[in-house]
Amino acid sequence: MITKVVHGWRVGGLIAYLMGPGRAQEHVRPRVIGSWDGRDAGWQPEQIGPGEFDRDLGPLIRAVRAPAAAAGLPERDADGKRGYVWHCSARVAAGDRVLSDAEWASIARELLDGAGVAARRDAGGPRWVVIRHADDHVHIAVVLVRQDTCRRFWPSRDYPRLRETARRIERHLGLTMTAAADGTAARAPGRGEIEKARRQGREPARVELARAVRVAAVSADSPLAFIGALEAAGYLVELRRAPSGDPLGYKIARRGDTAASGEPVFYSGSKLAPDLSLPRLLRAWNEGAEGSAAAVPAEAARRRVDGARAAVAAARRGRGAEDPDGIAHAARDVVTALAGYADELGAAADAFDRAARSPRGASVRNGPSAAGLRRVARQLVHRRRMVGGANDPGPAAVALTVALAALLREIAGWQRDRDREHQAAASRTAADAISRWAEGRIVVPASAAAVSDHEMVTRRPRHDRPASRRSGQPRD
Structure with missing residues (x-):
């Protein structure tokens, strides 16, 4: 009801x-x-x-x-x-x-x-x-x-x-059970915003801006890089600073989206979503700052994703040392980084957005798995731009999506165990979308010569072994 x-x-x-x-x-x-x-x-x-x-x-x-x-x-x-x-x-x-x-x-x-x-x-x-x-x-x-x-x-x-x-x-x-209110829903566009977007033939500005901010946040490692990425994408951005010069916040507007006065309609990051405020972004950038770049980011990301899935599985058994909520929030960066490969993955990123937010009042602890996911997500965005886009993601990227879908399903299980039906449903929806995209790119080999490439995508990786047989975190 x-x-x-x-x-x-x-x-x-x-x-x-x-x-x-x-x-x-x-x-x-x-x-x-x-x-x-x-x-x-x-x-x-x-x-x-x-x-x-x-x-x-x-x-x-x-x-x-x-x-x-x-x-x-x-x-x-x-x-x-x-x-x-x-x-x-x-x-x-x-x-x-x-x-x-x-x-x-x-x-x-x-x-x-x-x-x-x-x-x-x-x-x-x-x-x-x-x-x-x-x-x-x-x-x-x-x-x-x-x-x-x-x-x-x-x-x-x-x-x-x-x-x-x-x-x-x-x-x-005996009616259909609905989920409890958990404070994870994004702030919906108002009626005026929806009507305005309909007249313009565009999606509501709030929705577009939130997506653009997430993509820029994944690729950046500082406020200046973040602002630069948004400006390069064609948005109007202003950074608010304290008298000391330290950044306090930002606001963003879509070009051509103006009020009756003719001034651009700006949205602050916290009004787009609580986790898009500048203080929250600064913490995320700090978490992913350590470590060196990987030669093959997709392979490094897959190892990190496998390790994160093992950490969530251990937490579900009551044996884990890392907070799955922190892993879920960082996993969104990886999903966002892959969104540029196809519309289906972009839809998965939109769906997983709610799953990545923590319920109202919940505290989140970010551990090594979360930090590693953020780092490889940034490397994935940079590498895709270097090689000229997403026309051919390659077998390593497809293998990463297979592992990522498994991680999101593990996260969905964690959320379901805690009666977070809104988040669990969002995780499952995103995992299904990623799986469909990956399955469409896995080709059954016609000869033994093709087996090695096929196995690169479909064979269970070594890093999927139970956590008890491995030690430490996967290296980038």
């Missing part, structure tokens, strides 16, 4: 929309199925005309808004605060059974109680109604003003509590 909450000021406008035909006549038989006082369907507006939507909404709107009216609250933003109308939509998965009105009314009461919005048996709590106009979802409209004191209030931690309650309802009713 997916829940979404927005705030507003006009409960009358919200109810009129929910009880109306919708923007594209998508609302079917809109009806009130739950209410604060237990009357539920008794609050269904009276039919006053021949049409399905010809109903007298006035009594319902006045009743729901009464505490706000008594408190003298406006119906528009007059004090710079968020609106006191709490609007929650709750939707089940496409494959779930159709719930009855009574079931949805019970679900709404449980969601409101669990989120701390309207506690059960609190006669002086806020007024609310549940409106249904589709098989798979309902809308809950609440006026966040207590009936007994006419005081406005804000529920504490209502978003995460709502998510926890929804998962509890899923288990109880």
